Amino acid sequence: MALNILAPGQSGSLDLNRNSTDQLRLYDALTPRGANVRDRDLRRFFKPAWFRLRGTRAVRTVNPRPGVKIVRDTWGVPHIEGRTSADVAFGAGWSTAEDRGLLLQLIRGPGRLAAIDAPGIDPLAILGQQFVPSPATEAFLASQTRLLRGRGKKGREVLAGIDAYAAGINAYFRSKNIRGNPWSRNDTYAATALIASQFGRGGGDEARRSEFLSSLQNQLGFERGRAVFDDLRQLQEPEAAVSAQGYRGPVSPAAGGIVLDDGSLKLTGPGGGGTVAVERSMSNGLLVSAKRSASGHPLFVSGPQVGFSYPGFFTELDLHGGGIDTRGISFPGTFGVVIGRGKDFVWSAQSSHSDVIDHFVETRCGHDTIYLYKENCRRVETFDAGTLNGRPVTFPTTVHGPVIGYATVAGRRVAISSRRSSRGREILSSLAFQDLNRNRVRSAKDFLRVMNQVEFAFNWFYADDRDIAFFSAGRLPIRAARSDPGLPTDGTGPGDWRGFATFAQHAQGINPRWNYIAAWNNRPAPGYPASDDTWSWGQVQRVDLLLAGIAARRRHTLGTVVGAMNKAATQDLRIARVWSTIADVLRPGAAPSVRAQRMLELLDAWARNGGSRLDKDLDGKIDDPGAAILDAAWPRMADAVLRPVLGPLLPRLAALEPRDDAANNQGSAYDQGWYSYVFKDLRRLLGMKLKQPFRVQYCGAGDLAACRTALWAAIEEAGAELTVAQGSDPAMWRADATRERIAFSGGILKETMRFANRPTFQQVMTFRGHRPVIRPRR
Numbered sequence: 001m002a003l004n005i006l007a008p009g010q011s012g013s014l015d016l017n018r019n020s021t022d023q024l025r026l027y028d029a030l031t032p033r034g035a036n037v038r039d040r041d042l043r044r045f046f047k048p049a050w051f052r053l054r055g056t057r058a059v060r061t062v063n064p065r066p067g068v069k070i071v072r073d074t075w076g077v078p079h080i081e082g083r084t085s086a087d088v089a090f091g092a093g094w095s096t097a098e099d100r101g102l103l104l105q106l107i108r109g110p111g112r113l114a115a116i117d118a119p120g121i122d123p124l125a126i127l128g129q130q131f132v133p134s135p136a137t138e139a140f141l142a143s144q145t146r147l148l149r150g151r152g153k154k155g156r157e158v159l160a161g162i163d164a165y166a167a168g169i170n171a172y173f174r175s176k177n178i179r180g181n182p183w184s185r186n187d188t189y190a191a192t193a194l195i196a197s198q199f200g201r202g203g204g205d206e207a208r209r210s211e212f213l214s215s216l217q218n219q220l221g222f223e224r225g226r227a228v229f230d231d232l233r234q235l236q237e238p239e240a241a242v243s244a245q246g247y248r249g250p251v252s253p254a255a256g257g258i259v260l261d262d263g264s265l266k267l268t269g270p271g272g273g274g275t276v277a278v279e280r281s282m283s284n285g286l287l288v289s290a291k292r293s294a295s296g297h298p299l300f301v302s303g304p305q306v307g308f309s310y311p312g313f314f315t316e317l318d319l320h321g322g323g324i325d326t327r328g329i330s331f332p333g334t335f336g337v338v339i340g341r342g343k344d345f346v347w348s349a350q351s352s353h354s355d356v357i358d359h360f361v362e363t364r365c366g367h368d369t370i371y372l373y374k375e376n377c378r379r380v381e382t383f384d385a386g387t388l389n390g391r392p393v394t395f396p397t398t399v400h401g402p403v404i405g406y407a408t409v410a411g412r413r414v415a416i417s418s419r420r421s422s423r424g425r426e427i428l429s430s431l432a433f434q435d436l437n438r439n440r441v442r443s444a445k446d447f448l449r450v451m452n453q454v455e456f457a458f459n460w461f462y463a464d465d466r467d468i469a470f471f472s473a474g475r476l477p478i479r480a481a482r483s484d485p486g487l488p489t490d491g492t493g494p495g496d497w498r499g500f501a502t503f504a505q506h507a508q509g510i511n512p513r514w515n516y517i518a519a520w521n522n523r524p525a526p527g528y529p530a531s532d533d534t535w536s537w538g539q540v541q542r543v544d545l546l547l548a549g550i551a552a553r554r555r556h557t558l559g560t561v562v563g564a565m566n567k568a569a570t571q572d573l574r575i576a577r578v579w580s581t582i583a584d585v586l587r588p589g590a591a592p593s594v595r596a597q598r599m600l601e602l603l604d605a606w607a608r609n610g611g612s613r614l615d616k617d618l619d620g621k622i623d624d625p626g627a628a629i630l631d632a633a634w635p636r637m638a639d640a641v642l643r644p645v646l647g648p649l650l651p652r653l654a655a656l657e658p659r660d661d662a663a664n665n666q667g668s669a670y671d672q673g674w675y676s677y678v679f680k681d682l683r684r685l686l687g688m689k690l691k692q693p694f695r696v697q698y699c700g701a702g703d704l705a706a707c708r709t710a711l712w713a714a715i716e717e718a719g720a721e722l723t724v725a726q727g728s729d730p731a732m733w734r735a736d737a738t739r740e741r742i743a744f745s746g747g748i749l750k751e752t753m754r755f756a757n758r759p760t761f762q763q764v765m766t767f768r769g770h771r772p773v774i775r776p777r778r
Contacts, residue, residue, distance in 0.1 A: 001039075001558060002341065003046035003764040004303075004316075006329065008744060008751070010076035012100045012311025019076030020310070021751055023047065028753040030566055032616050035549065037563035045562075046764055047075050049341065051318060051327055064094045064171060077316050085157075085322030086164040089335050092317055093168025093183070099315045100332040104169065104187075105180065107333060109388075111190030112137050114197040117423055118385055119395050119404040120269010124198060126388065134386040141186040141193075144427045151431060158430045162188050165335035183333075189427050191333025196426040199306065200456025200474070204357030205533035205656075206257075206488045207265050207407065207416050209233070212652055213487070214262035219649060227695040228645060232653065233486055234538045234676065235530050238691040240523045241543050243459065244470045244509035247525035249501050250478055257487025258361045260407040265416070267405040268395065270388075283350030283759055284520040284568075285461045286546055286561050287468040292515045294555045297766050300463040301561045302348035303759030304329075304339060307666040308742050310749035314761050319437065326437040329761050336430065339761065342439045345464040346765045347447065351521055354457040354474045355531030356422065360400040360491035361407075362415040368406070371415060373399055374493040380415075400491055416488065421475040421500065422455040429454045442773050444469040444510045452503045459519055465767040469510045470517050472524040476501035486532040518546040521671055535657045538676025539683075540577045542568075542669075542757075548576075558766055567610065569758040572663070573670035574634055575611035575626060579603055581682045582637060582711060585699075589708045595719045596712060598730045599629050606630075613663055613755060615737035627735040632722050635659045636714035638674045641681055641699040641707070665743040669757050682707070 008024035011017055030037070030045035037045075048055025056073040063069050067083040068091045078095035082088035097104060109131030110123035116137060148155035162185055169183040217225030234240075285302035293299050306313055314329040317337055328340010339348050364370065365377035372378075380403065385393040396403040401419040408414065422429075432453040441447050444467035451460045455475035462469040477497040479485060489495035507525035509517075520543040523530065530537045549564025550556070556564075583604060591597035606626025613622050622628070638659045639650055646653060661672040681698045684690055685707055700707030719730070726733045742753040 001766050002049040003042055004049040005046045006316055006761045008310060010316055031754045031756045032614060033566060035563035035567040037559045037566060039557050039559040042559060052079050070095055079318040082321035085324055086160060088319050088321045088324050089161040089164035090168035092335055093165040094172045096315055096332050097169040097172035100311050103311050103332050107191055107194055108187055111194040115141055115190050115193035116385055117402050117420055118393055119402050129389055132387045134384045137385050138186055141189045144189045147425055147428055154431050158434055161335045188333055193426045195331055196422050196456045200458050201357060202353045202457040203355035203531040203533055204418055206359040207260060209532055210260045210487045211262050211265055212656060214259050215649055215652060218262060231694040231696055233535050237538050239539045240537055241541055241547060242523050242525050243517055243519040244507050244525040245512050246509045247507040247528050249505035255484055256482035257484030258409055260409060264408040265405055285348055286565055287461055287463055287517040288556045288561055289468050289511050289515040292555055294557050297465050297768055298463040298468045299556060299558050299561050300346050300765045301565050302461050303762035304349060305668050305759045308744050310744040310746045323438050325439055336433045336437050338433055344767050344770045345441060346763055348461045349458045352457045352459045352472050353531055353534040354476060355485055356457045356474050357420045359488040360417045361488045362398050362417055362491040364413060371398055372492050421477055429456055448508050459524060465770045467511055468517050472507040516550050518543055518550060520546060536672045540675040540679045542573050544577050545571050558764055562764055569756040570612045570614050572611045572613050574630055575607050578675050578679050579607050581679050584686055585682050585708055586711055592712050592716050596716050599715055599719055602626050602730055603629055620738045621734035622737045625731055625733045628733040631735050632718035633715050636717055637711055638678055640710040640714045641678045644701040645696055645698050663740040663755050665740055667742055667757055
């Protein structure tokens with residue numbers, strides 16, 4: 001079986017048509033089914049994803065040049081046939097320009113700003129604004145051609161594909177009299193950099209975290225402040241759910257690093273905009289091995305979760321010819337399928353949150369324009385990027401990268417520069433996608449090796465008719481022995497990176513002993529360190545919702561795996577994983593009021609019923625009153641747990657790690673939050689045995705009775721607020737479901753969907769046959 005879905009649809013036309021929203025309806029129809037999904041239901045909620053026209057029919061055919069045929073099916077998906085691989089690439093460019101022509105034009109500027117890591121600018125926030133690149137920016141991008149040529153035949157193969165793809169885009173634009181600069185190699189390099197810097201990033205928040213450590217030590221003392229910092233960052237957590245068994249990579253010690261003076265950091269860029277990118281790339285995957293599959297073949301349900309827009313960030317392609325046989329999604333501007341299927345295998349990806357960006361503290365030689373590196377004073381260079389809306393975009397750079405701000409260390413002024421490991425070399429990851437698109441992968445072992453070519457911070461999933469596999473890719477830095485990965489690094493030379501992780505040092509695995517792979521941006525493997533900007537890899541992660549669905553039965557079908565994913569898509573992680581522990585603290589004590597007791601009972605009932613945020617009757621209200629209660633009580637309870645230690649620093653923590661990653665109109669939720677802080681601290685307070693308890697006790701300062709009183713007070717306060725807003729009967733309270741219905745950004749498409757915490761593009765597949773595996777001669 002081969003199925004997929006891309007909401008809202010294949011078309012990105014400004015004139016809405018059938019293919020603009022036809023997949024939206026399938027996507028939305030699955031949501032209220034919860035776990036009640038059978039194999040025979042799947043074709044009602046997903047479309048066929050076979051090669052060519054199997055399972056659908058031709059609607060329109062074009063031949064944009066000799067040797068190229070593009071057939072559109074009933075879903076609007078282009079099935080592209082070419083005599084040569086260049087013909088296929090040309091057809092892909094033509095089809096992409098037809099489906100995402102507006103997006104291609106919009107990402108040119110943002111892609112360039114992403115490639116150079118311009119400080120203080122969020123590239124996706126300037127879509128539609130006018131960026132005019134400088135010769136220096138164009139030269140910076142063009143240098144990637146040399147990198148590809150240096151990779152021999154495969155590199156030249158990628159270059160030829162890029163050129164043919166650009167020719168297809170430009171031919172389509174000419175056919176429609178669309179004027180503008182022709183699409184070029186640099187445009188594809190920029191589009192690829194946009195993926196890397198926005199969706200395949202991790203780390204790069206050491207400066208702010210360092211200031212927070214300084215504030216903790218100022219308030220709590222040096223040792224206790226450091227202990228709290230280490231508790232909250234959750235660098236390691238032996239009881240966290242993981243996706244793979246194997247990890248033999250470097251584990252940087254939580255020691256060393258530089259602490260900035262609290263309040264001293266001044267970020268550069270437009271308006272002092274900073275360097276913290278909005279977290280956009282989520283995604284989940286559920287793979288069941290042959291041993292736990294009712295059919296005896298692996299089951300694959302997975303996809304990237306990048307929010308919802310119209311036109312969408314992805315476009316679907318079915319490509320055949322010149323050695324290419326693949327179907328899946330492409331990011332407009334980058335030739336080839338990045339997530340999809342081959343002849344007898346399927347693959348997908350998710351952001352890994354791996355730490356590939358570091359901040360370096362540059363010691364000034366008496367002036368901001370000169371800094372110390374390897375015992376010599378060097379001049380800071382200035383990069384002229386061009387103009388944004390007519391205003392110059394320039395920034396200083398050091399050997400480590402762009403200077404993103406200034407701060408003080410023990411009163412001494414320093415510069416902060418940022419280094420991203422894939423900067424200036426993003427296009428090299430295309431080598432992996434060429435191998436996938438050309439079906440050079442014949443086994444799970446091949447897949448692991450191929451994905452090691454990807455330098456972006458992504459986890460990759462694979463299934464064929466026999467095996468499932470996982471690989472956490474990225475150009476992972478090997479840090480100096482005394483560098484704390486959670487704090488800025490000394491930029492004078494001794495703190496420089498020592499190289500990059502080898503293939504064997506990446507988290508990976510084939511057919512894990514538990515016979516499934518579940519992943520939802522969680523910790524990849526035991527011992528895998530959390531990056532400086534990821535403080536949520538604790539005992540509670542949203543992947544736990546998927547794990548519960550897999551544990552519900554011994555053997556699975558595609559329908560039951562989809563059901564496990566779909567049930568998790570509407571569950572509230574707080575009620576499903578944290579509430580029972582909070583309730584265990586509350587129950588021995590008397591509630592402060594009848595209302596508070598009733599609130600506890602309603603939350604218990606919601607938990608027993610699965611904790612879904614569904615609005616089944618579409619009245620605009622979440623069906624269960626527990627949602628309204630927990631929405632009001634959670635931030636108060638979270639504060640109650642941490643307040644005895646953090647006190648006035650609670651807002652500072654919330655600025656780094658939000659109290660809650662709530663259900664919202666872009667779908668992805670519960671990736672960040674204080675869920676593990678509350679859960680783990682209360683478990684210790686209840687006398688439960690922990691493998692690695694927090695070094696500090698938080699709720700009630702370690703006193704169970706005081707903690708219970710604080711939690712009841714939080715619930716009572718929430719009840720008072722809800723009574724004023726909705727009346728005195730807690731059973732009648734309701735949370736607003738309309739606010740979190742999925743909306744498509746862009747301002748063009750007005751239709752919405754029920755909230756569902758699931759991928760934007762999703763594949764549902766199983767294979768029953770395989771090509772012969774070619775073994776190398778000894």
